[in-house]
Amino acid sequence: MRPLFDGSGMMIAPVLANLGPVESLKICANKEEVEEIFIIPIHHACAVQNRGYTHFRLRGQYYYTLPVFLNAQYKVWGLTAVASDTTLALLLPGIYISMMHIVHQH
Numbered sequence: 001m002r003p004l005f006d007g008s009g010m011m012i013a014p015v016l017a018n019l020g021p022v023e024s025l026k027i028c029a030n031k032e033e034v035e036e037i038f039i040i041p042i043h044h045a046c047a048v049q050n051r052g053y054t055h056f057r058l059r060g061q062y063y064y065t066l067p068v069f070l071n072a073q074y075k076v077w078g079l080t081a082v083a084s085d086t087t088l089a090l091l092l093p094g095i096y097i098s099m100m101h102i103v104h105q106h
Helices: 042-046 078-091
Strands: 051-058 061-071 074-076
Touching: 042 078, 061 078, 074 078
Parallel strands: none
Antiparallel strands: 051 061, 061 074
């Protein structure tokens, strides 16, 4: 996957890997960076009713659209949603249609 950059220019390198059954994983999160770990099934993330988008403007004009994934108690947004959106588009071409859009300034 391509690197992602946050608003400050910091690079985030998403990695896609098959780690086997989720139930058998022992995940230890860095509590300074991650408040909680949760799982959203692919079929749930792809369902139209569980997806949303936020449109952003810059200097009064449309600038970009970013995805939001809705799950009972959680909302996945920001770079996590961008990485998830990109992953779903790679895994499910023709099934998952990304609505993410960025206007490139010249």
